[in-house]
Amino acid sequence: DIQMTQSPSSLSASVGDRVTITCRASQSITGYLNWYQQKPGKAPNLLIYAESRLQSGVPSRFSGSGSGTDFTLTISSLQSEDFATYYCQQCYSNPTFGQGTKVEIK
Amino acid sequence: QVQLQESGPGLVKPSETLSLTCTVSGDSISSYYWSWIRQPPGKGLEWIAYIYYTGRTNYNPSLKSRVTTSLDTSKNQFSLKLSSVTAADTAVYYCARYYYDDTTYPHEYYFDYWGQGTLVTVSS
Numbered sequence: 227d228i229q230m231t232q233s234p235s236s237l238s239a240s241v242g243d244r245v246t247i248t249c250r251a252s253q254s255i256t257g258y259l260n261w262y263q264q265k266p267g268k269a270p271n272l273l274i275y276a277e278s279r280l281q282s283g284v285p286s287r288f289s290g291s292g293s294g295t296d297f298t299l300t301i302s303s304l305q306s307e308d309f310a311t312y313y314c315q316q317c318y319s320n321p322t323f324g325q326g327t328k329v330e331i332k
Numbered sequence: 333q334v335q336l337q338e339s340g341p342g343l344v345k346p347s348e349t350l351s352l353t354c355t356v357s358g359d360s361i362s363s364y365y366w367s368w369i370r371q372p373p374g375k376g377l378e379w380i381a382y383i384y385y386t387g388r389t390n391y392n393p394s395l396k397s398r399v400t401t402s403l404d405t406s407k408n409q410f411s412l413k414l415s416s417v418t419a420a421d422t423a424v425y426y427c428a429r430y431y432y433d434d435t436t437y438p439h440e441y442y443f444d445y446w447g448q449g450t451l452v453t454v455s456s
Contacts, residue, residue, distance in 0.1 A: 227393065257438035269426055269446035270377065276440050313377055317441035320392065321367075321379040321430075 228252050228316050232324035238332040245301040247327045249314035254294045258318035261290055261299045264326075265310045273312075274299065304329070334358040336427050336447035344421075344454050350414040354427030354447060361385055361403060365430035366410045367443065368401065370423040378423075382430050383410055417454045424449040 229252040239245050249259065257277035262270035272281045274290035277297060287302045301308055309331055314324040340352035354366070367382035381391045383401040391399050400413040414421060427447045433440040 258441070260442045262443070269428075269449055270443070271446075272442055272444050275442040276436070276438050279440075281444070315377075315443070320390065321382075321441075321443075323377040323379070325376045 228255060228319055228322055230314055230316055230322050230324040232312075232314055232327050234327060235325065236328040236330060238330050239304050240332045241304055241306055243304045243332075245304050245308075245329060247299045247312055247314075247329075249292075249297045249299070249324050251295045251297075251316055251318075255316045255318035257293070258316055259290070259292065259297045260315045260317060261288075262313045262315065263308075263310045264313065270313060301329075334429060334445040336429065336445055338425060338427050338447045338450040340450065340452070342451060342453060344417055344452060345456050346418055346454055347416055350412070350417050350421065350425075350452055350454075352412045352425055352427075352450065352452070354410050354412075356408045356410070356429075359429070359445075360405075361408050361410060362405055365432060366403070367428045367430045368412045369426045369428055369443070369446075370421075371426070371449070372420075372423045380414075380425075381412065419454050422452065422454045424451050 231250045259277045261274040264270040278290045289300045291298050311326045311328045335357045337355045344350045362385045365382040368380040381401045383389045398415045403410045426449045428443040429445040431444045
C-alpha cells in the first residue's frame with residue numbers, strides 16, 4: 227500500500243492567515259491526490275481532487291498543488307468556518323489517507 | 333442530490349460479524365463504485381472496500397480476510413460484512429460513492445458523497 231504522511235499533525239492559526247498543509251506519498255502518485263475537510267461529528271467533505279481541481283461549491287481560497295510525491299493544500303485566507311481537520315487521500319492505487327492535520331484557532 | 337444512509341446494529345459482540353447496509357437515493361448504484369470507510373474514535377480514516385456495479389470488489393489488504401461486500405440493485409443498497417470483530421474494529425463506519433472519470437488525465441477518483449456515518453461498538 228502507498229503510505230501518505232501529512233505535516234504538520236496540527237497547527238494554530240488566526241482568521242485571515244495563509245495556511246499550508248503538506249502531504250507526502252511513499253511513491254510517486256502523479257496527480258492522483260485528493261483533499262478533504264472534516265468537522266467534528268460530520269463526514270469528510272471533498273475540497274480538491276486530481277491534485278488541483280476545486281470541487282464544485284468549494285470556496286476559491288482553497289487550492290491544491292504538487293507533483294510526484296509531494297503535495298500541498300493552501301488556504302489563502304483562513305475563515306472561521308475553516309477550523310477543521312484536513313485529510314489527503316491518494317487514488318493511484320487502493321485508496322489510503324493521510325493521518326490528518328487539525329487546524330485550530332490561535 | 334445523492335444521499336447515502338448507513339443502517340445496522342450499533343453494538344456487536346467480539347468474534348461476531350458486523351453487518352451494515354447503505355441505502356442510496358438520488359442516484360442508481362448501477363454506476364460508479366460504492367465504498368466503505370471507517371474512522372476509529374479520535375483517529376483517522378481507513379478505506380475498507382469498494383464494489384463496482386458489476387459486482388467487482390476490491391478490499392483493503394489488511395482487512396481482506398474478514399470483509400465481504402455485496403450489492404442489491406433492486407433496493408439500491410450495498411452492504412458490508414466484517415467477521416471476527418474485536419475492540420479494534422470499534423469505529424464510525426461511513427458509506428460513500430467513489431466517483432471515477434477515466435476520460436481525463438490524471439483520471440479522477442474521489443469520494444464525493446458520504447453517509448452521515450454510524451458508530452459501531454464492539455463490546456461484550
